[in-house]
Amino acid sequence: MQILFKTSYDQDIDHLPHRAELLRVGLALALAIAAPLLVGSYILSQLGLLMVYAIAGVGLMMLTGFTGQVSFGHAAFLGLGAYAHAILMSKGVPFGLALPCAVAISTVIGAVLGRSASKMHGFYLAIATLVFAVLFETLLGEWEGMTGGYAGMFVPAFELFGLDFGSGWRQYYVDLAFLVVVLLAAANVLRGPTGRAFVAIRDSELSARCLGVDIARTKILSFALSAGITGLAGALLAHHLQYLSPETFSVMESLRLLLMIVVGGLGTLLGPILGATFIMILPLIIRGMRDLLPSAISEQAGLEPLVFGLIIVLFILFEPTGMAGRWTKIRRFIETFPYYRADSFERQKRYVKTERMR
Amino acid sequence: ETRGVTDDTIKIGTVTDLSGPLASWGVAATNGQRMRYEEVNENGGINSRKIDFIVEDMQYQIPMAVQAAAKLMTSDEVFAFVANLGTPPNNAIMKRTLDAGFPYIFPLSAGLSMSEPAYPLKKPYLLNDRDTMRGAVRYFAETKGVKKICYQVMANDYGTEVESGIKMAAETLGLEITAFGRHKPTETEFTAAVLQLRNSGCEALFIGSVSRDATQIYTTVRGAGWDVPVISSLGSLVPPVAENAAMEGFYTAAPFHLIDFEGAKDSAPHVYEWYQDYKARFGANPSAQAVIGYTMADVTVKALEKAGKDLTVDSFIAAFDSIESYNDPFGGPEVSFKGATHYGAQYSVLSQVRDGKWVVVSQSLPF
Amino acid sequence: MTEAMLQVSNLETYYGPIMAICGVSLEVRQGEIVAVLGANGAGKTTLLKTISGALNCRKGDVLLEGKAIQNRDPNWVAAQGLAHVPEGREVFPFLSVRDNLMLGAYRRSDGDTISADLETMYRYFPALKENAGKLAGYLSGGQQQMLAIARGYMSRPRLMVLDEPSLGLSPVLVQSIFHIIRRLNEEEGLTILLVEQNAAVALETSRRAYVMEVGGIVMDGPSAELARSDDIKEFYLGQKETGVRGTRRWKKRKTWR
């Protein structure tokens, strides 16, 4: 059992105030850096993809997890980043310029959407974003001159100094570096006034307003930030996919992103990472189940979506705080050992109230 | 050392749809392929190598297709891809696969991009949608005297190719296109579209779609009391469409032929035997897609055999290109894999739903 | 008259790892008014919620007329004749005042007496009558409190549990609420358990009272007696001279702490 004392206000500001946390994160980072030595090229590219999704998850988390604005259409920003980046690159713009431009474009579009959405609430907003994504997908398909239409387009290779950064360990490090930067930036925002304003809006718009938070502006900021980060993920994703088509950024993809942060654990920054890990290994789980099941069932078409759906439902039923919540419990168990009580996370009865009043 | 080849196995990969909207294609074609490989393995393999057949389900979704291809390339390290399904998924994965030097055999799609541009490692099989549709339009103009046509196509690359074929044919034949429409793959409501097509005075309606929307368009057409021939491109040529009573009279033009297995009992006993064998293995009747899958695997096996014990990508491709007159086991037209176009089958067939079955109306549709 | 209407013994309720009340026992006899006093955070609300089934207890029993009611659904408990008027009003904001009141009578089917009761409530709280058609969410705080009390009465309970009924009511209404409570008790034999911060009125109205501190009961007895105790006088009735500003707050220590 360890007891943590606070000796300075700085500890409440620091990201990792305790040595144990510092150690854990350091270890994880060291492992991530050493990964190219430890795993084969396929797994490495999957790890890179995982990081890209984790970035996208952080983006969505800012909006949905912290500001409480549910988005069903974040694949649109992923697509926006990916297409903007790929189109710019195919027009000869170098990576170093195309990427910031892509991020800027999705940030701006995010801000514009955020502006129109700043008055919407709850699932109105969720549906509005969903519809936005559907329309965006249509736009990608119809704007053939730019996007290659429904036939899609190839993503130019990412070369720097004559070296291929679009695959292998170099790409992996690019992804990793961006993930670290994004996580740091997100954590920084969350410990500052704007991040607190996000959370304030999530819990009570009314009193946030009375404390001087400009609701519309803050929501726009949240949207813009979220869209920017997701757009960045999109640009990196483009190099993983190497081929873009409108349906890559369908509603299904938006749902996957949302699923990722819910399963990972809403309102945490660990959530997107755990969630991304989860959706990356989900297909493996499903395949594993397929091997275990009797062939009469396992050879049925539709098994994947079935298992996918079941896992989601079971997850939310039995671990509603997500994987990050589970992690907290495990950590608590270790820290308070041997005094941990299983019932300390037992929940009281809960009741809901209308969310139509705000 | 050749990638995907060991002393006793050859790994073959396929990226297909087992549970998405094209599952009725993917499942059957995969079964057909698997049957052929199992036969090979039961007979001791190819040059004493067994075939290790790895199937990846991509649910007709591009990101999953890209994932699946990456897995087959870098994790499983297959020797070649055979019969990857669907135009968009193929478009998404073909380039990187070819760049990485994998033979790309018989994508199960009739997209133009499957055959053009030509590339030594890329082996198309089906005649493309554009030319198939040109043939279909010509057929109706010449045998039914149709002068005014209209069309409704999916708003994706598949529909666009069908559309371009219709337009080309209309131009060369001097037909009038009275109206047209495009729809998203998810569209389910065609009332207004059909009304518009109908009011244009159209005499034959061509559609570029898969089975679901084809069914919806056709029933809307008939529900509106419009008695016009409706001709779809290959996507709808699956058994359930024929089994649907409301689809009576519906046409499909597709670059492959249909086999009447029950009818083959006496005329071609080995085909009937194959049919029984397939049913025993998979518990379902073989569809045209199963036949194609089997045929594609068969050609692949032939080329592998020809390449000999010393199997490399080069020897395989060389062997492939030397297959000159190939006759599939089902009595389809003879095809050659020699020459610049690398086309496999150069023909297409018009079929119609009659009494719950697909019936061939015309064995070839020259364009 | 001496039969126990409500008997709570050794109740323990947790919020996850936090124990909110520990080993609380109390008794409310048929036809009594019993008050529970206590500082904020003492666990009064928790106690009432556990009694009415809104929270689960981990240990202990709650008997309503001899029948165990702990850890059941609140609607089941309510159907046994217990009405809970919750802390913080909890009205149905999108329903009219009238519909709110009628929901109080959800389990009843005696149409005539319901409308008679409705009239009675309108008579007690004219503000409700004036606003009968208005959405409850638009009422002022005090009006909502009236609505919550009236709604509780509409179920014609045998035991009514009130959590700070005077919260946010004007002095004249506080008077009349307690007047009403007394009348209901006397005229209709309604048994009442009451949590109240306004100790003076509560002790005046009730027959017996309990005092809660940090999750447990620290004092109990007939209200009149309690009202004479020094601690109660000092901390709940404010009858002691207050000391010099600043020093006073530190000196304050209750004898039971």
Add this chain to the structure above:
Amino acid sequence: MSIQDYVNLLVIGLSQGCAYGLVALGFVLIYKATEIVNFSHGEFMMLGAFAAIPLIALFGFWLGIVCALLAMAVVGFLLDALVMRRIIGESQASVFIVTVAFGFIFRALAGMIWGWQPVPFPAYLTGSIEFAGFTLQANRLAVVAVTLVLCGSLFLFFSRSKLGIAMQAISQNQLAAYYMAIPVKRVVSLVWALGAVIAAVAGIFNAPFTQVDTSIGALGLKALAGAIIGGFGSIPGALLGCLLIGVIEPFADLFVPTLKGVSAYVIMLAVLFVRPDGLIAQTFAKKV
């Protein structure tokens, strides 16, 4: 196109709007009583239609439909009793995700049981009505009738009946509803059962003109858009919104073909932009 054709389109649009409205009613029902948006509603519809086919073959048309509705009621009831009830109080996103996941499960199960291809629905009203030169299929008229009747009765149910008011109470303050001795769990499960029945009605009455396959639930999204335009939670509003989309859609398809299939969504965004709570707002600012 002639005036006649336009009128024809308008009539078809209205009837299609009613079809959307029928679907939307189920959404609104569940929302009104639980404040949950059931994203698997479209799949309920699909299940209902699928289930009806063999049952009709077995018991004849009307009895078959009744059986299908009962079966769906059981499904809805169980869904709440086994899952939805247990995730009360989770974040909105989680609840959304769960209902979406049900959509996946239902689609997969339906595909496994009934196959992935469209199947025809037994025709029940085959005639069509000629009126002033345009034709309207009888089954479209049936949809209009069913929608109007259901809409009216649900409206009355919610505004007049004790149970209807209790349902609204549950969605507004669950704990207080418990205190009123309303059997909340049972009522909510009942609502889900009813929602499933209404979905099945929508599926069955819409089936004759779309055929039945695993993806017909996609209709739900348009109905949702319609309901949102009207102001979610208002029954007449939902119908109004759906009629609006139904009518505008065919004309939009005609004049702006690029928007084919998505014009409903454009309308929705436009409406929300001006009125963030829909035409008949169902939310209000908290009084402090």
Add this chain to the structure above:
Amino acid sequence: MSRLVVENLSIRFGGLLAVEDVSFSVEPGEIFAVIGPNGAGKSTVFNLISRLYEPSGGAIRYGDADLLRYRAHQITGLGVARTFQNIELFENATVLDNLLVGRHHRMRRNLLREMIFPPAQRREEHDARLKVEQVIDLLDLAHLRYERIRDLPYGARKNVEIARALCSEPSLLLLDEPASGLNHEETDDLAFWLEDIRADLGVTLVMVEHDMGLVNRMADRVLALHNGRVLALGSPEEVRGHPAVQEAYLGGVA
């Protein structure tokens, strides 16, 4: 310090004139109480001052500022803070975070800078924390610092709300029924705190309150409202003695 001036303020909700022609002014450093029967329009007046409602007529000025020209979120910037009758806290955040949000408008906000979090910003956070700690000390909240609001009892929430309002360093504090739900002892504490807040922090206080004991003890002047109109305005004694107030509000007590 500035004066709050309300002139001929009115608002109507549909047919109901909730506030009608209300005028009063609050002098700097004063404790000003608003009383009146339930539904008199007291909270509505607060809502009008904090710009949550748009008045149908009248003027509100604070110092030189015409409040009607500002929007709700700009009001804090003018030094006006408030609490709510029904408690509006950020339920899922800790007490500390709630209080820090109170400092929102006092802090530099620039998303890009916050992402980078330069040392200067750390200093700012530190300063904000020091301010918050002062308020925590003042209101005795130290033991609740890391508690989540949703786990707190009613009385503690009331205090946190006052603390949060104080964190914005207001010069005018509007308190809507600060003593409701507090027992005598706690009300006593509150009285001392309010006294401290006025004396040490120099904050003008306007409070809506039903606890006449507190009002009599604290208030310099009292405004009585009834049916949206001013019934009486004056010293606590005057207002208490006013027959109409007696009848409508006090019911013969006090």
